[in-house]
Amino acid sequence: MITETIQPDVAIVVDVTHDTNTPMMEPKKQGNVHAGKGPTVTYAPAVHNTLRDLIIEAAEANDIPFQREASSRVTGTDTDAFAYSNGGVPSALISLPLRYMHTTVEMVHREDVINTAKLIFESLRKIEGGMDFRYFH
Amino acid sequence: MAIFDDVSTKFFYNYLNNFSPTGYEAEGQKMWLDYLKPYIDEWKLDNYGTAYAIINPGKDYKVVIEGHADEISWYVNYISEKGFLSVIRNGGSDPVIAPAKRVNIFTKKGIVKGIFGWPAIHVRKAKSKDFEASLNNIFIDVGAKDKEEVLEMGIHVGSVVTFDDELTELNKQYFVGRALDNRVGGFCIAEVARMIKEQKVDLPFSLYIVNAVQ
Numbered sequence: 001m002i003t004e005t006i007q008p009d010v011a012i013v014v015d016v017t018h019d020t021n022t023p024m025m026e027p028k029k030q031g032n033v034h035a036g037k038g039p040t041v042t043y044a045p046a047v048h049n050t051l052r053d054l055i056i057e058a059a060e061a062n063d064i065p066f067q068r069e070a071s072s073r074v075t076g077t078d079t080d081a082f083a084y085s086n087g088g089v090p091s092a093l094i095s096l097p098l099r100y101m102h103t104t105v106e107m108v109h110r111e112d113v114i115n116t117a118k119l120i121f122e123s124l125r126k127i128e129g130g131m132d133f134r135y136f137h
Numbered sequence: 138m139a140i141f142d143d144v145s146t147k148f149f150y151n152y153l154n155n156f157s158p159t160g161y162e163a164e165g166q167k168m169w170l171d172y173l174k175p176y177i178d179e180w181k182l183d184n185y186g187t188a189y190a191i192i193n194p195g196k197d198y199k200v201v202i203e204g205h206a207d208e209i210s211w212y213v214n215y216i217s218e219k220g221f222l223s224v225i226r227n228g229g230s231d232p233v234i235a236p237a238k239r240v241n242i243f244t245k246k247g248i249v250k251g252i253f254g255w256p257a258i259h260v261r262k263a264k265s266k267d268f269e270a271s272l273n274n275i276f277i278d279v280g281a282k283d284k285e286e287v288l289e290m291g292i293h294v295g296s297v298v299t300f301d302d303e304l305t306e307l308n309k310q311y312f313v314g315r316a317l318d319n320r321v322g323g324f325c326i327a328e329v330a331r332m333i334k335e336q337k338v339d340l341p342f343s344l345y346i347v348n349a350v351q
Binding site: 002003005006007008009010011012013014015016035036078082096098101102103104105106107108109110111113114116117118120121124125127128129130131 | 209234314328342
């Protein structure tokens with residue numbers, strides 16, 4: 001996998017997630033995600049807390065709307081592959097809410113696309129060279 | 138700076154209307170890299186087709202932003218004597234939505250058009266009330282008279298099939314199409330590279346922008 005080739009110190013993964021507010025979806029079970037209300041930031045064992053908080057701070061400081069969601073065990077995205085590679089790469093997941101996944105009429109909100117790009121950009125601006133992600137010393 | 142200006146919107150449409158099923162991502166990856174080239178310092182490709190661009194190469198500290206580039210598809214796994222194709226899933230393809238959809242079949246002779254056929258509603262009702270599309274009953278018709286003709290068209294077991302729907306917009310707010318998952322992510326990370334270049338951001342690390350396959 002590409003993580004072995006690059007040997008990154010930090011990885012931010014962008015994928016899609018389910019908009020759970022269309023008919024026949026269950027927000028209580030699947031998490032409450034609305035298309036148009038911003039990208040989601042995921043809480044999961046594979047996600048590094050410090051990196052995730054840095055992303056949330058970037059969103060708040062720049063007025064970028066975002067939503068939170070949680071995954072137990074795996075995120076089902078490449079975040080898992082990065083997080084559990086090379087002795088543990090601090091990783092986080094930003095997702096675009098998407099309606100009707102795996103159909104020919106997948107839908108994303110234009111503003112979410114814009115805000116996802118902005119959120120990644122502003123998060124990168126907060127990462128310092130040589131940043132240490134260990135929780136204590 | 139607008140994320141969706143004329144140049145990026147054109148790229149967004151071209152990139153999403155292109156087909157990039159697993160194993161056939163090369164064209165989409167080229168398109169993605171061509172769009173990125175003015176904003177990056179280097180680019181590379183691995184053996185399986187993961188493309189990555191680098192801004193500020195050579196630093197000790199490396200940060201990756203990543204999306205996956207491949208779209209879900211089908212594999213032809215059986216061709217009947219009458220010339221109909223059965224398929225299996227390559228990724229999370231959904232048999233329930235397949236009936237009456239138009240498809241592209243990737244062959245050495247280029248893209249061959251086909252459709253998922255489906256019996257008429259009144260015929261179906263006579264058979265069973267709960268006639269649901271599944272991998273056991275969906276099939277592709279390419280207009281061939283028999284298996285031999287299907288093979289002559291360049292189709293064989295293992296040929297990759299995608300739906301042929303294109304990108305449209307709803308209410309000027311939503312983009313609608315096939316396989317936005319996750320090429321829309323590939324678009325977002327490309328736009329990040331553009332913002333870094335256009336806003337002349339000096340990053341204290343090497344940034345790897347990865348459009349991954351597999």
